[in-house]
Amino acid sequence: MNNKGSVSEEEQFDFKLRTIFISDIHLGTKGCQAEVLLDFLKRCNAETYYLVGDIVDGWRLKRSWYWPRSHNDVVQKLLRKARKGSRIIYVPGNHDEFLRHYFDLSFGDVEIKNNPIHETADGKRLLVIHGDQYDNVMLYSRWLAFLGDNAYEMLLRLNQPINKVRRWFGLSHWSLSQYLKLKVKNAVNFISCFEGVVAADAAHQNVDGVVCGHIHHAEIRDINGLTYCNDGDWVESCTALVEHMDGKLEILHWLDHYNQRLSELRVAA
Numbered sequence: 188m189n190n191k192g193s194v195s196e197e198e199q200f201d202f203k204l205r206t207i208f209i210s211d212i213h214l215g216t217k218g219c220q221a222e223v224l225l226d227f228l229k230r231c232n233a234e235t236y237y238l239v240g241d242i243v244d245g246w247r248l249k250r251s252w253y254w255p256r257s258h259n260d261v262v263q264k265l266l267r268k269a270r271k272g273s274r275i276i277y278v279p280g281n282h283d284e285f286l287r288h289y290f291d292l293s294f295g296d297v298e299i300k301n302n303p304i305h306e307t308a309d310g311k312r313l314l315v316i317h318g319d320q321y322d323n324v325m326l327y328s329r330w331l332a333f334l335g336d337n338a339y340e341m342l343l344r345l346n347q348p349i350n351k352v353r354r355w356f357g358l359s360h361w362s363l364s365q366y367l368k369l370k371v372k373n374a375v376n377f378i379s380c381f382e383g384v385v386a387a388d389a390a391h392q393n394v395d396g397v398v399c400g401h402i403h404h405a406e407i408r409d410i411n412g413l414t415y416c417n418d419g420d421w422v423e424s425c426t427a428l429v430e431h432m433d434g435k436l437e438i439l440h441w442l443d444h445y446n447q448r449l450s451e452l453r454v455a456a
Contacts, residue, residue: 202231202439205308206430210239210317210400211420213282214258215248218422221257227427227441228264236265236273237305238297239400239418240280240317247282269296276300280317280401304394309434311395311414318401318417321384378404382417386410398428405438 213219247253269275275297279286290301305313381402387410389397396414405419405426416436419426425442 200230200232201444202429203432204231204233204429205432205434206235206237206305207231207233208237208239208315208398208416208418208428208430209421210280210418211241211403211422212238212261213241213244213247213420213422214261215244215253216422217253219244219258220421220425221255221261223425223441223445224261224421225257225264226445227425227439228261228268230444231427231429231439232268232273233429234273235305236268236275237303237315237398238265238275238277239315239398240278240319241282241400242277242280244282245285266295266297274298276303276315278303278315278317281319281322305398307430307434307436308432311434312393313396313398313414313416314389314392314394315398316385318381318385318399321381321388322401378402382406382408382410382415386413386415389413389415405440407436407438 209224212221212224214221265275277286277297277299278301279299286299287301289299292299300315302314302316305315307313385397385399390411390413394413396416398416398418400418400420402417403420403423404417405424405428406415406417407428408415414436416428418428419438424440425445427439427441429437429439431437
């Protein structure tokens with residue numbers, strides 16, 4: 188008997204979905220918002236999960252080991268979903284590139300795939316990639332990429348005390364690096380260029396759209412007739428791309444849900 192996507196009687200989910208796409212979790216770093224992700228995984232269920240790269244941050248773990256219980260809980264939660272019938276497909280990124288040696292193998296019911304194509308309920312074909320192959324910095328200047336990674340982590344560390352103060356005043360989470368990314372002209376140009384290059388390449392691969400991660404900027408938009416989707420990240424924005432049962436695609440901004448429940452709990456207390 189097929190129990191794909193089944194839900195036991197004791198489990199109740201806020202969202203019952205056909206597909207969930209998440210990327211850039213960066214387990215193994217202090218910037219990873221594992222508690223928010225665990226809340227998302229507890230409240231959302233899907234028939235299929237795509238892990239679209241940079242799930243584990245191998246770069247950071249090579250330099251210094253950091254693996255708190257919450258990070259292990261994320262792994263266990265995903266494996267539990269696989270045991271209960273959901274399909275888990277892992278598309279490695281640049282930070283977990285060591286898994287690219289294991290394409291088409293399975294580990295604990297998790298399938299490692301290279302650029303799979305997902306077909307939505309309404310028949311659209313979506314190419315699923317991490318996206319680092321389009322990043323010239325990654326391809327031609329690897330040492331610059333590591334430098335950028337360190338600068339990015341410094342911004343995330345600065346963000347932690349800022350948000351601690353904001354929580355004291357009952358304010359929602361705010362991302363310094365996301366704010367700078369959208370305000371600095373060159374960063375905005377990079378995002379736009381990245382989206383255009385990804386969509387242009389996907390247009391030659393007999394698909395209707397593309398799903399990627401890598402740049403930590405969630406988006407769904409039409410680019411020259413092709414659907415471009417970026418599922419964001421779980422370091423800053425805590426977003427996921429989801430497919431509803433009818434094939435409709437949507438970005439879920441989970442920090443909004445998470446912060447709302449925290450506010451309600453504070454009021455109730």
